[in-house]
Amino acid sequence: MGNPTKFEVRLLIPIQIWALATTKDTIEDAYTRMRNMIEEIARIIKANPTGITGIQYLTATPGVTPQDEFGTEGETVLGPGGLRLHRVFRATGIFYRVT
Numbered sequence: 001m002g003n004p005t006k007f008e009v010r011l012l013i014p015i016q017i018w019a020l021a022t023t024k025d026t027i028e029d030a031y032t033r034m035r036n037m038i039e040e041i042a043r044i045i046k047a048n049p050t051g052i053t054g055i056q057y058l059t060a061t062p063g064v065t066p067q068d069e070f071g072t073e074g075e076t077v078l079g080p081g082g083l084r085l086h087r088v089f090r091a092t093g094i095f096y097r098v099t
Contacts, residue, residue, distance in 0.1 A: 004098050011055075011093040015041060017064075021083040034085045038064060041089055061090035 017037050021030035045060045065088040 007097045007099065009095050009097055011095075012061075013058075013091045013093050015089040015091060017041070017087045017089055019085040021085070027083065030083060030085050034087060038087060038089060045091055055093040055095045057094040059092050059094070061092055064089050 017034065019030045019034040019037065021027060042060050045058055067086040067088060068084065
């Protein structure tokens with residue numbers, strides 16, 4: 001018979017991050033909250049990369065993709081208009097499968 005083969009499987013995991021600016025906040029406050037959330041997610045990934053079932057390694061992909069929404073028309077969660085900061089942080093999960 002054949003020898004077992006070990007495959008490395010990489011899975012891209014997008015993490016959606018939102019910060020909403022309310023009427024009591026400034027834009028700087030919303031950006032500060034966004035930056036703090038991104039730093040905390042990166043810290044969690046570095047501190048506990050194997051805490052997810054079935055994934056042996058978890059690495060943070062450098063950079064985030066901005067998808068901010070500056071509402072000028074229509075309804076948002078804040079009412080008409082509003083600022084919604086939205087980033088997509090990407091992590092890569094790696095696990096090995098033996099067949």
